[in-house]
Amino acid sequence: MRFDIVSVFPEFFSVLDLSLVGKAQERGILDVQSHDLRDWTDDPHRTVDDTPAGGGAGMVMRPDIWGTAIDSLMESSQGRRGSRTILAIPTPSGVPLTQRTCERLAQEASQIIIACGRYEGIDARVSEHYSSVGIEVLEYSLGDYVLNGGEVAAVALVEAVGRLLPGMVGNPESLVEESHGAAGLLEYPVYTRPQTWREQAIPPVLTSGNHGVTARWRRDRAIEKTAARRPDMMRQLDSASLDKLDKRKLASLGWLVPAQADHPVPMNARVARAEDIASVAELAAATFPDAAPDYLSDVSIQAFIAENLTPDTFTTYIHSPDWLTMVLVDPCGRIVGYTLSLVPESDGVAGRDEGAPVDAVVGNKARKGPLVELSKFYIAESWRGSGASTMLFNATRVALLERTGEWEEPYLWLGTNARNKRAQKAYKALGFERVGKRTFTVGEQDNSDVVFARLLRMA
Known part of the structure; x- marks a missing residue:
């Protein structure tokens, strides 16, 4: 040339x-x-x-x-x-x-x-x-x-x-990994000798000898840097180049990859407000049937929705100091996910009469603080598998920690249908442990639930 x-x-x-x-x-x-x-x-x-x-x-x-x-x-x-x-x-x-x-x-x-x-x-x-x-x-x-x-x-x-x-x-490889290269990301931070300089050490992962862990660490740092400094590049990132771990990292930074989308999109998880009531109730009514077991009749499902998932009930939840309602909002302002948590007073138990695992021990750490109930956790169907559940749960957990911050080891528990293997797998991925069972009534029919719990502080 x-x-x-x-x-x-x-x-x-x-x-x-x-x-x-x-x-x-x-x-x-x-x-x-x-x-x-x-x-x-x-x-x-x-x-x-x-x-x-x-x-x-x-x-x-x-x-x-x-x-x-x-x-x-x-x-x-x-x-x-x-x-x-x-x-x-x-x-x-x-x-x-x-x-x-x-x-x-x-x-x-x-x-x-x-x-x-x-x-x-x-x-x-x-x-x-x-x-x-x-x-x-x-x-x-x-x-x-x-x-x-x-x-x-x-x-x-x-x-x-x-x-x-x-x-x-x-080395042509450097053209792939560098900033603005084929990966579409800014380059990860780089280090060399001396091992420690001005009391700052090279991150141990880079000297571990584990090439797979090192590659993952570098990829995560590149994603973090790009999200923080160049959101315009994040919007152009090729979704086809992202694996499950990439999507999980993106979700922790406020970016999701919807099904069939070419690029990640920025999302916002926040506490629900009064103006969200109608939208949350609509989403709740639309998503609850997806989680209901197939043996429940439509009449029972609709009866439960009419009694528990109306604008009036969500008005109570959103305005009550005992409840925390979180929503996940897409770039167009649409609510695509929500959680509803019951926070007890002091170190009490939420849902004691509904099968709360009062005596459970998870993570080999005894509960020292309240047992919070994650009563509802739903994502719109079009956003499932995008990392939306991880993003919304992380935001919910942070908000709950703000409510229970004075306690050393608060717990979080939930019940999910025993036949819903998809939901059980998702909760395990979020750090929950199976700790028991309970019977939960939907309409006029008994519903068998699996009970999960986890440490609220666990990363």
């Missing part, structure tokens, strides 16, 4: 004789030539600019000088096999330069002419003309700021595109 950089300060580009770019030129991987725009002038003062048409501050670079320079450089590449010239113009008004653009240029271009503007920029007719005659014109920007000229952006383009050429980088 050949880069022809045109500027009124061609000496600026001596920096490209250094490091990997310089070595790549010596090895014939790429050819970088810098040119003085003034060499194409024909007046004694070597003038390249003039006053802006219509008035205004500053000076504008003349199209006739630029046209002569670009034509000359394009002619020099004619006849080369498979040649394709792209005209790149650094400008604050250009499109952001991305890794995907650099990858495309590295694959498609044989010559890139970089026109470095100064002053108020290059006459707009230059870009318009070359576009009209079939030359791809890339007007690009490094970011939302203004430089004195295009030289710094030209160096950036040469480095970013050049390093993607075959043979440029010693």
Whole structure:
């Protein structure tokens, strides 16, 4: 590949004789030539600019000088096999330069002419003309700021595109794992010797020798960094590239991957408010039948909904200090999940008369504090399997800890239908242990439940 950089300060580009770019030129991987725009002038003062048409501050670079320079450089590449010239113009008004653009240029271009503007920029007719005659014109920007000229952006383009050429980088794997690489994430934090520096040690996982654990740690850190610094990149992350552990990590950071979605979406788990009452009741009525056993009649199911899952009952729950109602909200403001928890006073037991596991011991730690009941936990069908349950449960657990923070070891318990293996598996994944059974009445029919419990503080 050949880069022809045109500027009124061609000496600026001596920096490209250094490091990997310089070595790549010596090895014939790429050819970088810098040119003085003034060499194409024909007046004694070597003038390249003039006053802006219509008035205004500053000076504008003349199209006739630029046209002569670009034509000359394009002619020099004619006849080369498979040649394709792209005209790149650094400008604050250009499109952001991305890794995907650099990858495309590295694959498609044989010559890139970089026109470095100064002053108020290059006459707009230059870009318009070359576009009209079939030359791809890339007007690009490094970011939302203004430089004195295009030289710094030209160096950036040469480095970013050049390093993607075959043979440029010693280890091609680094191009996959690095920020903005094929993984679509920012790069994980990196470390080297000494083992401890200024009382900060290298994370032990990196010196454990367990390559699988190390790879997972790095992947999680990359996801964390990207979510925190570049939510725009998270919205473009390819869902097909994410495994179950990725989705679990994303859920802990407020991002979910709905079924059939191309990219993750940001979600919000919060305490329910008065304006949520109707939506929560509607979701409760829609999701309760999914969890009911198949032996329950429709009459019994509808009777339970009519008695326990109405706007009036949720009004009581949301306004009562004894209950905590949490909701999961999608980017459009729709409620797609909810939990309902009963918090007893002091170190009491919620649901003592409903089969609460008063004497259970979980996690080999005796209960020291209240036994909270997770009375209801439902996710809309379209969001199941996306990590929604993990996100909503984590938010619920944090909110419950705020309510019970003075106690050393509070417990959380729930009952779920004995035939609902899907729900039981999900609760086990959330850290619950099976501790007993209970009988629960739905309508006029007895319903056999499995009772689960877990430490509220357990991560």
